[in-house]
Amino acid sequence: MSRDYGKYEPVIGLEVHAQMKTKSKAFCSCSTDFNSPPNTNVCPICIGHPGTLPVLNKSLVDFILKLGIALNCNIERRSIFARKNYFYPDLPKGYQISQYDTPICSDGYLEIKYRRIGIQRIHMEEDAGKSLHDLSDDSSLVDLNRSGIPLIEIVSQPDLRSAEEAYDYLSKLKQMLVYLDICDGNMEEGSLRCDVNVSVRLKGDSEYGTKCEVKNLNSFKNTADALDYEICRQIDILEKGDKVIHQTLTYDAIQKITYPMRSKEEAHDYRYFPEPDLVSVYVDENWISEIKGSMPELPDVRRARFINDYGLPEYDAEVLTAEKSVADFFESVVSRVKNPKSASNWVMGDVMRVLNDKKISIGEFWISSGNLAALINLIEEGKISNNIGRTVYEEMLKVKQKNDERQNPEYIIKEKNLILVSDENELERVVKKVLADNPTEAERYRNGEKKLLGFFIGKVMRETGGKADPKKLNEILSKNLN
């Protein structure tokens, strides 16, 4: 599926910034709520008043340890923070607290479809504020609600070999972050941001080519598109016999091209040095086992379990475990039904259709797993047909409260009188009536035109309002026709 780059091979590494969904900021107790009015989630610490000091939020360490463990990283037993110094109006202290020499997690990997992608390091840092340049003609405004929001930076090894692989890596990483419940994964709100490093070389070369960096990509698709463009640009340069110049680039998502940042923007000497206001973070075995104990089942493990325990096809397991909340919903349904595959079909089909149509998440889906399971069981037990099941489902969708009894399929069936007619005498009566009304067709059937069976089933269904028990109907029809 990977695009063919001819005799060239791209080498790609990604740096992903993920916003952690801790309740309070990284180094003060201000709220991290995204929806607050500008400059309301602030205190003397996160706006850099003189004399204030940072104090590390322990949840941030808990969160990063979860990811570090999930990505098979080495956990640094003693790591320190560093100051990254630069001037910007939305950076209140004139430096960002980050980690430099001793990232808390290093040397891990993430499995994507066909390969294992190395994770070089994961470290903690704080976000800057947000500059707003377009609200006023002659001045810029700064919102410091974001100042001090905890971020982690995940740096991959240069192991990716195509834009598609980069896309897969990002999707997988996001899945992991969301599974671990440490990041909401929402790129539009900036909770995931990505920088890429990319170079190209001839296939088989062991040396890397000259790399370029594309900064501040705000969606997976833009990342893949930017990479595609940049790889082709670099190949074109090499094809002409020229040399790629090391540059920092930015991506224009409308024109779909990369272009160099002003050299001023990239010429930073951050003057990193150890943050003297914070003490070292010591992580011991107890802390690590505590975190391990609190971790949810990871997607790969869960997918395998769905295949083994529920006998689901690999495709179903993949789709159902893509999002933790969907997998949770599925498990809540499947635990109440006899046939896991029907549960899978319903969740992957009818439920996901609604999610896609309404553009909502499973968390916002209003049919309870209990009611859906009850519906599946009614069909499985033959109390209603598949078709009536669909009708009942449509009725259930009209009731927006999970605990409303009118959402219960039994209630709907009773209320709308949809229970299957399986009374043999009643079916016998209807069949006889249909045969009497259609003597010509009955004759043709008896003369060998067997495909007319469907015609009679249709007639009976119409007479019974679709409620004839299909199994019983088959028997009785055959008996009366033969």
Next chain:
Amino acid sequence: MKFSYRELRKKLDSGETSCREVVSSYLNKINERKHLNVFLSVFNEEALKKADEIDYKIKSGYAGRLAGMVISIKDVLSLKGKKMTCASKMLENFEAVYTATAVQRLIDEDVIIIGKTNCDEFAMGSSNENSAFGAVLNPADESRVAGGSSGGSAAAVAAEMCMISLGTDTGGSIRQPAAFCGVIGLKPTYGRVSRYGLTAFASSFDTIGPLGKDIYDIALVLEIMSGYDPRDSTSVSDVTDFKAEDIENIDLNNLRIGVVKEYLGEGLQPEIRDKIKEVIERLRDSGLIIKEVSLPYLKYSIQTYYILTTAEASSNLARYDGARYGYRSPDSGDVETMYINSRSEGFGEEVKRRIMLGTYVLSAGYYDAYYRKAQKVRRLIKNDFIKAFEEVDLLLTPSTPTTAFRIGEKTTDPLEMYLNDIFTTSANLAGNPAISIPVGWDKEKLPIGIQLTARDFDEKTALAAADYILRSEFT
């Protein structure tokens, strides 16, 4: 008012005097000698009002442990609702929105804060001549500097404008002015007192400590200020056992005093050397053990100190950029112009010099040669102290190479000025507690100070020995 807080408290409790009388008397002193330029703000009415409140508390019998103690605080310490200028044009109109932990702990025990004292800009300096609001004059000789950077605090105590003043000490900024003005100044162990609310100069060196005239006052204030603060990760939780009364129970017999060989050589004013020798002889006569010790890496203290503190300062002072608070140049066209002009106009020469030095030593290509190397030397200096304290309990050294110099005498040569810190920076590099006490005068009647340095968190031994020396007949 030459009595200690304990004596004052007796008089307050018995009704012989009142907080209002005490505050009024200090306010008079402040007014009489305004020209010394000791205070950057004085809280006249507020201090009197507070005095009445505490007089009432004393009468009612539920006054705090420091009720009626009148203190001043250096203007780099945060006090809610009050200006905090850091003696800089940059923060000339800045008002603090919260109170420093150490200050709050004293307020909770009913001190009365009479004002905020002058100092070198952002605590950078050794003569108080770097204040944007003018130098402090030495009360002992008004043609001379009060020392720095806590010059206002030392002068305030010396001129009896308050009982205790809180200073800060990054490389000698409490001890050197204490020596120049003839008062006691204690730099606690790093981590003993929370730094929350202390405007950072060099975060891994900065300490808050008291200046006063009575050892027990100093000890009491230290006891109340010290201890773990959840707002300062570098404050210590497990060594907070300091109690002022402990210093009265220390047996000084067999106490081993180390005399640092490297510190009695050239460049030391002869009268100071003589005074040190005199103190040593008397201590020996009193049965204390005097030992000569060597700390070979001390000779790199000044260089190491200036590399590391300027590095930290260059980062700590980055927040004063004109964007959110503090001085913004009227000529601020775009962002970069705002930064350059605000910082060029808002900071004084010495502060700018140190920011540039610090930026340089942290720069790519120079970090290893300067910052990293200095960190290693810092460790070696610490090791020197650890080794020395295996042999002795205290180190006795001069506080300063000379007594107070004349105003303007050293302003043209920053290196000459830096050398003033030669005996004091090592305690900040190593983190150890150190105290400067007055032990007499030179022939020009200028105070001489000596310094006692102790093991980490062993302020009590230093204070007890200092008390012993002060009670003897040296002065």
